[in-house]
Amino acid sequence: MTSVRILLAEDDEIMRITLSDHLQKNGWQVDEAEDGRQALEKIKTEQYNVVISDIRMPHATGFDILEALQKAAVPTDIIFMTAYGSVEDAVDCLKQGAHDYLIKPFDMDDLIIRIKRILEMQTVKARFIALQDCCQQFHKPIIGSSKSTQDMHALINQVAASAATILISGESGTGKELVASAIHYNSPRANGPYVRLNCAAIPEGLIESELFGHEKGAFTGAEAKKTGRFEMANGGTILLDEIGEMPLNLQAKLLRVLQEKEIERVGGTKSIRVDVRILCATAKDLADEVKRGTFREDLFFRLKVIPLVVPPLRERRGDIPELCDHFIAELGQGETAITLSKDAMDVLLSYDYPSNIRELHNIIERLLVLQPGETIQPWNLPADLTADVPQSSGHSLLLAAAVAQAEKSCILRALQKTGGKKSEAAKLLGISRKNLWEKMKNYSI
Ligand SMILES: Nc1ncnc2c1ncn2[C@@H]1O[C@H](COP(=O)(O)OP(=O)(O)OP(=O)(O)O)[C@@H](O)[C@H]1O
Numbered sequence: 001m002t003s004v005r006i007l008l009a010e011d012d013e014i015m016r017i018t019l020s021d022h023l024q025k026n027g028w029q030v031d032e033a034e035d036g037r038q039a040l041e042k043i044k045t046e047q048y049n050v051v052i053s054d055i056r057m058p059h060a061t062g063f064d065i066l067e068a069l070q071k072a073a074v075p076t077d078i079i080f081m082t083a084y085g086s087v088e089d090a091v092d093c094l095k096q097g098a099h100d101y102l103i104k105p106f107d108m109d110d111l112i113i114r115i116k117r118i119l120e121m122q123t124v125k126a127r128f129i130a131l132q133d134c135c136q137q138f139h140k141p142i143i144g145s146s147k148s149t150q151d152m153h154a155l156i157n158q159v160a161a162s163a164a165t166i167l168i169s170g171e172s173g174t175g176k177e178l179v180a181s182a183i184h185y186n187s188p189r190a191n192g193p194y195v196r197l198n199c200a201a202i203p204e205g206l207i208e209s210e211l212f213g214h215e216k217g218a219f220t221g222a223e224a225k226k227t228g229r230f231e232m233a234n235g236g237t238i239l240l241d242e243i244g245e246m247p248l249n250l251q252a253k254l255l256r257v258l259q260e261k262e263i264e265r266v267g268g269t270k271s272i273r274v275d276v277r278i279l280c281a282t283a284k285d286l287a288d289e290v291k292r293g294t295f296r297e298d299l300f301f302r303l304k305v306i307p308l309v310v311p312p313l314r315e316r317r318g319d320i321p322e323l324c325d326h327f328i329a330e331l332g333q334g335e336t337a338i339t340l341s342k343d344a345m346d347v348l349l350s351y352d353y354p355s356n357i358r359e360l361h362n363i364i365e366r367l368l369v370l371q372p373g374e375t376i377q378p379w380n381l382p383a384d385l386t387a388d389v390p391q392s393s394g395h396s397l398l399l400a401a402a403v404a405q406a407e408k409s410c411i412l413r414a415l416q417k418t419g420g421k422k423s424e425a426a427k428l429l430g431i432s433r434k435n436l437w438e439k440m441k442n443y444s445i
């Protein structure tokens with residue numbers, strides 16, 4: 001922390017000088033006020049980390065100082081010093097927002113320790129705010145002004161205000177995660193935590209402890225207590241992504257959380273109340289999953305009270321030019337940026353995008369790497385887009401396409417071999433389940 005500033009308001013001169021000396025020995029910069037009025041003047045013009053103040057002083061009391069600090073909404077904490085006879089005043093001060101009080105005479109070390117704690121807390125708060133700002137930057141805007149996208153915006157704003165559970169569905173890469181974060185950051189919980197859990201990217205056996213946490217020794221390997229995502233999201237929102245991948249036994253537990261608003265840690269005995277808004281996202285058709293018996297019907301009905309369907313890109317082609325501009329600006333810098341020729345744009349506008357906006361994003365990203373600074377022509381675009389456009393250049397693109405083709409067929413073979421079991425297929429391929437899941441998404445498997 002940069003230099004720490006303390007204001008000391010005390011009308012007893014000897015007391016004031018003694019205290020001031022001690023505080024300065026800690027390397028803190030101390031200003032002194034001889035009475036309440038002087039203290040009020042000082043806090044008008046200076047910013048302090050901590051004010052240490054007597055309660056009863058001539059011209060203005062400690063209460064007045066506290067009130068002035070609160071009105072100014074500065075991040076200053078105040079500690080009161082009070083004589084034994086007026087403890088009730090001190091307690092009143094605490095109720096009104098003072099940080100602490102000490103009864104005179106007090107131990108100097110005690111005061112120093114309390115100040116250090118306040119300073120630590122202030123540092124933590126400042127870091128937290130900085131981090132929060134940083135996270136808000138991850139809250140990316142939803143680009144597009146086609147009719148469907150505008151309707152979606154309107155629905156997002158409408159549901160954001162409520163506390164309802166929302167089921168966000170849509171094909172892979174349509175922007176479901178983006179929609180979920182938009183709901184959180186437009187909701188009254190925007191300043192609370194936003195926590196997400198991808199049910200597909202975590203080994204099945206670990207999902208429960210990820211969600212609800214566990215007590216020390218709950219199972220082999222549980223060496224320490226762990227806080228689950230639900231507890232982390234307390235006061236905010238949780239996104240259960242790829243909810244269709246949640247194992248059946250956990251679906252029952254989730255239903256209980258939705259109904260009771262309570263969770264239980266793995267290996268725990270008591271219920272913990274949580275105040276969490278739940279958003280779910282899925283690329284699967286949950287109604288189908290219900291029919292197949294892999295998704296609980298009661299949970300499905302509970303979740304689909306407010307369904308939000310994110311349309312595929314081919315149903316809102318009007319967004320394509322805007323999305324291209326956005327991705328070029330986001331991913332390209334200065335000279336490396338690209339321009340799309342009209343012919344290339346025509347190809348982009350007529351393609352069907354099985355992996356939706358993620359696919360368009362990847363196309364632009366690839367072009368920026370392979371054709372930096374150039375005007376893109378139809379033959380610079382990936383082969384799938386231009387099946388009937390003659391390929392005149394771009395060997396590197398052909399190589400990339402060949403590698404991708406080989407990778408895709410390996411994955412398909414592994415999945416065939418394991419009867420569609422992803423964990424086993426990942427093992428066969430020598431990659432993690434998460435990695436497999438990402439690749440399947442990229443190749444629209
Ligand atoms: N309207 C949009 N504006 C800008 N970027 C978008 C938009 N929609 C999606 N994207 C981008 O496309 C990519 C895919 O979006 P996202 O991860 O939200 O999709 P998803 O629906 O969750 O996909 P999946 O089902 O595969 O998980 C992300 O990089 C996201 O930032």
Ligand SMILES: [Mg+2]
Binds near residue numbers: 176177241281
């Ligand atoms: Mg997603």
